[in-house]
Amino acid sequence: MSDVETPPDPPSKDDVSETQRNSEMYKRVTGIGTSAREAMLVPALAVLTALIVGAFIIAVTDVDTLAVWGEDPAEAFRLTVSGIFDAYRALFVGSVGSLDAISETLFAATPLILAGLAVAVGFQAGLFNIGVNGQMHIGGMAALWVGFTFAIPAVFHVPLVLAAAIAGGALWAGLAGFLKARTGAHEVITTIMLNFIALFLVDYLLKSSLFQAPGRNDPISQPANPTSVFVSLFSDYRLNIGFVVALIAVALVWWLMYRTTIGFEFRAVGYSPSGGRYAGMNVAWVYISVMAVSGALAGIAGANQIVGLEPYRGISNFAGNIGFDAIALALLGRSHPVGVLFAGLLFGGLRAGGREMQGAAGIPIDLVLVLQALIIVMIAAPELVRAIYRVKTPDQEITTVTSTGWGA
Amino acid sequence: MTAVSDASEQAINTRATPAAKRATVVGIVLIMLAAFTFWAFGLGVESGFESQFNLSLPGARYEGLSWIVDSRAVGFIVALVLAFLGGLTLRRSHPKWTNLSLSVGLALFVFSFLTWAAADGAFSFVGMLTSTVVLSVPVTLGALTGLMCERVAVINIAIEGQLLTSAFVGTIVGSAAGIWIGLVAAMLTGALLGAVLAVLAIKYRIDQIIAGVVINIFALGLTSFLARRVLAQSQDLNSPGRFGSTKIPFLGDIPVIGPMFFDHNMFVYITFILVVALHFGLFFTRWGLRSRSVGEHPKAADTVGINVHRTRYRNVILGGVIAGFGGGFLTLAQVSRFEENLTAGIGFIGLAALIFGRWRPLGILAAGLVFGFARALQQKLGILGTPIPSEFLSMTPYIVTIIVVAGVVGRARPPAAVGQPYIKD
Numbered sequence: 001m002s003d004v005e006t007p008p009d010p011p012s013k014d015d016v017s018e019t020q021r022n023s024e025m026y027k028r029v030t031g032i033g034t035s036a037r038e039a040m041l042v043p044a045l046a047v048l049t050a051l052i053v054g055a056f057i058i059a060v061t062d063v064d065t066l067a068v069w070g071e072d073p074a075e076a077f078r079l080t081v082s083g084i085f086d087a088y089r090a091l092f093v094g095s096v097g098s099l100d101a102i103s104e105t106l107f108a109a110t111p112l113i114l115a116g117l118a119v120a121v122g123f124q125a126g127l128f129n130i131g132v133n134g135q136m137h138i139g140g141m142a143a144l145w146v147g148f149t150f151a152i153p154a155v156f157h158v159p160l161v162l163a164a165a166i167a168g169g170a171l172w173a174g175l176a177g178f179l180k181a182r183t184g185a186h187e188v189i190t191t192i193m194l195n196f197i198a199l200f201l202v203d204y205l206l207k208s209s210l211f212q213a214p215g216r217n218d219p220i221s222q223p224a225n226p227t228s229v230f231v232s233l234f235s236d237y238r239l240n241i242g243f244v245v246a247l248i249a250v251a252l253v254w255w256l257m258y259r260t261t262i263g264f265e266f267r268a269v270g271y272s273p274s275g276g277r278y279a280g281m282n283v284a285w286v287y288i289s290v291m292a293v294s295g296a297l298a299g300i301a302g303a304n305q306i307v308g309l310e311p312y313r314g315i316s317n318f319a320g321n322i323g324f325d326a327i328a329l330a331l332l333g334r335s336h337p338v339g340v341l342f343a344g345l346l347f348g349g350l351r352a353g354g355r356e357m358q359g360a361a362g363i364p365i366d367l368v369l370v371l372q373a374l375i376i377v378m379i380a381a382p383e384l385v386r387a388i389y390r391v392k393t394p395d396q397e398i399t400t401v402t403s404t405g406w407g408a
Numbered sequence: 409m410t411a412v413s414d415a416s417e418q419a420i421n422t423r424a425t426p427a428a429k430r431a432t433v434v435g436i437v438l439i440m441l442a443a444f445t446f447w448a449f450g451l452g453v454e455s456g457f458e459s460q461f462n463l464s465l466p467g468a469r470y471e472g473l474s475w476i477v478d479s480r481a482v483g484f485i486v487a488l489v490l491a492f493l494g495g496l497t498l499r500r501s502h503p504k505w506t507n508l509s510l511s512v513g514l515a516l517f518v519f520s521f522l523t524w525a526a527a528d529g530a531f532s533f534v535g536m537l538t539s540t541v542v543l544s545v546p547v548t549l550g551a552l553t554g555l556m557c558e559r560v561a562v563i564n565i566a567i568e569g570q571l572l573t574s575a576f577v578g579t580i581v582g583s584a585a586g587i588w589i590g591l592v593a594a595m596l597t598g599a600l601l602g603a604v605l606a607v608l609a610i611k612y613r614i615d616q617i618i619a620g621v622v623i624n625i626f627a628l629g630l631t632s633f634l635a636r637r638v639l640a641q642s643q644d645l646n647s648p649g650r651f652g653s654t655k656i657p658f659l660g661d662i663p664v665i666g667p668m669f670f671d672h673n674m675f676v677y678i679t680f681i682l683v684v685a686l687h688f689g690l691f692f693t694r695w696g697l698r699s700r701s702v703g704e705h706p707k708a709a710d711t712v713g714i715n716v717h718r719t720r721y722r723n724v725i726l727g728g729v730i731a732g733f734g735g736g737f738l739t740l741a742q743v744s745r746f747e748e749n750l751t752a753g754i755g756f757i758g759l760a761a762l763i764f765g766r767w768r769p770l771g772i773l774a775a776g777l778v779f780g781f782a783r784a785l786q787q788k789l790g791i792l793g794t795p796i797p798s799e800f801l802s803m804t805p806y807i808v809t810i811i812v813v814a815g816v817v818g819r820a821r822p823p824a825a826v827g828q829p830y831i832k833d
Contacts, residue, residue: 185815189810366630373623380622
């Protein structure tokens with residue numbers, strides 16, 4: 001890419017505002033250009049605030065205790081505080097309280113990290129991949145098919161499963177990238193629609209003779225062969241090589257984005273598509289390849305939900321909410337691979353701890369979704385955090401953030 | 409760079425597919441459909457089979473009306489007409505003719521498909537059309553919510569969350585204080601979430617897609633959490649009762665049209681009235697002109713003294729009221745009980761209908777009916793036992809939307825300023 005060094009033509013007036021808009025969006029989702037203090041401070045305060053709001057929600061939904069307030073406020077207060085304390089202790093114990101809890105946290109973090117990376121790669125290139133859910137489904141189904149069709153030694157089988165997942169996810173996401181590059185169809189709309197198409201396609205396939213478990217009428221597949229599954233890293237714990245795959249993915253994405261020409265082009269186009277075009281980059285090709293890389297990562301996350309999870313079968317909507325949690329993760333991790341890793345560990349801890357909270361303290365795990373929503377909104381609107389905590393940050397003048405319209 | 413990259417750069421800059429190219433695509437599609445119809449719905453049916461379309465519901469004033477056709481003949485005739493339309497479209501490439509041929513062709517194709525599905529059997533045509541109208545209501549209402557927001561340039565992908573939360577609140581308040589108060593509470597909930605979206609989008613200028621995603625995650629989490637923690641313990645809060653249907657005198661007795669349009673609960677009637685009112689309001693009143701100008705060119709609107717931010721707040725909140733009404737329909741009329749993730753993507757079909765309807769109320773109504781028809785067809789085909797998997801019919805709204813946004817058959821153009829916050833200089 002010798003053209004990269006060519007000085008770009010002076011952009012026209014319209015392009016200046018486009019560049020400004022994009023770079024501000026870029027700054028917001030990547031944290032680049034903000035001070036290190038703010039890059040850490042805002043996420044930390046966001047998590048803290050979410051936990052406080054969560055405590056409030058636990059308190060006001062405790063039907064039994066609410067009845068006590070009228071009779072004995074002191075006792076009610078004690079019950080409320082102990083209810084919140086029990087819930088958060090269970091959350092803590094269930095996520096890091098024991099070796100088994102840590103294994104569960106890392107186990108839950110595996111698909112989250114992979115899916116979060118998928119969204120982060122898109123963000124870095126200025127694309128909003130909301131279709132991780134669908135790419136996980138297609139990648140997972142490809143992995144499943146390879147998993148039960150072949151019976152070869154695990155050293156060949158597991159890589160083959162991963163390759164199939166990568167191909168499936170990349171293809172599904174690449175379709176959205178292709179449509180954007182060729183026709184300008186906005187990737188948010190196409191990926192949302194592709195999510196639903198994938199969901200129904202999975203339901204159809206699970207009931208087809210190709211996938212369906214023999215003797216079953218419901219949408220459930222036959223299990224992947226034992227040679228194709230992610231083996232446990234330590235006996236007695238659920239943590240498996242899927243986590244190692246996720247760590248390798250973090251390193252590879254970091255290398256791709258910051259150490260290669262392709263990654264440079266991705267980020268340059270994310271910073272300013274017109275700037276990239278002036279510098280001689282093939283923007284259409286960048287859109288397609290960014291989506292393909294993003295979808296490949298999502299595909300591995302989907303494979304993890306099949307070959308990394310007992311009983312190694314495909315079921316309806318096996319990707320669940322992970323594709324949407326991934327958006328929260330990428331924002332929390334500032335779209336940096338290492339940031340996504342830590343955000344994934346945090347959310348994995350919330351998941352593992354949330355199960356313990358549900359079992360031990362009777363608080364439905366859906367509270368974790370509420371916490372996640374609160375975290376993203378504060379990351380995406382740091383002004384909220386500033387307003388709540390009255391912290392001053394040097395870049396208060398950054399107020400604009402925008403995605404391109406549907407038509408662009 | 410190379411010629412290849414130049415070509416693709418050009419493709420990126422190309423906004424609209426030329427009308428002639430589109431006519432060619434449509435013409436070829438129609439001819440392929442003709443061939444398929446001839447083979448599957450003509451030759452594929454044994455001669456002598458008849459299809460019976462029942463045109464009245466049991467218990468109607470004019471009971472027992474039906475229409476019987478020769479199944480095989482319908483297949484052949486439709487194939488012939490499709491081939492003729494295809495040829496016509498290939499010859500002349502006027503955009504109006506292209507779209508008309510495509511709509512007529514698709515309608516005939518569906519008719520021929522139904523004839524094939526009902527060959528040697530009977531089929532409640534009216535029943536399907538009636539459920540088409542009922543199923544279109546939440547989709548249309550969701551799309552109208554999106555319309556209110558996007559016409560003033562605020563992207564709303566939180567329709568799903570608005571529907572879900574207001575359905576939830578409607579259930580609880582409706583169970584405790586009666587269905588009318590429940591409906592009001594549902595509408596206020598929709599408005600509240602609309603206000604949250606508006607504040608995030610307008611005051612904090614947060615990326616509007618992220619704001620929508622946040623509201624959806626929040627809505628799903630909170631309603632599931634509360635359903636498990638509160639509703640599971642007190643079941644009496646989860647049985648609000650429902651709005652009954654009111655048959656309109658005389659009109660309701662007309663065969664076919666009567667049960668389709670004039671024998672429903674008030675949600676259905678109000679949805680139709682709302683579509684007409686919004687069409688009139690948006691294109692023939694001062695409010696509509698101001699709203700559209702804020703969506704197309706906020707700076708120009710500001711220059712002539714329109715308060716851009718106030719207009720946006722007002723319309724996004726009013727859109728929330730419509731979503732709340734739709735949420736109320738789900739739990740106070742369609743079913744009278746809340747379940748986790750009850751909406752299951754209806755809000756996103758609404759978003760699809762908004763795009764397919766090209767950001768116009770009447771277009772949205774048509775899109776809502778098309779998507780409602782797809783869902784109704786899916787239910788009926790299960791009963792008829794046709795070998796078409798229902799999953800493929802479920803995909804239709806989403807596939808159609810991708811085709812529309814990709815501009816393969818007619819390009820949809822959103823309001824120009826959509827998604828961009830407005831900063832006063």
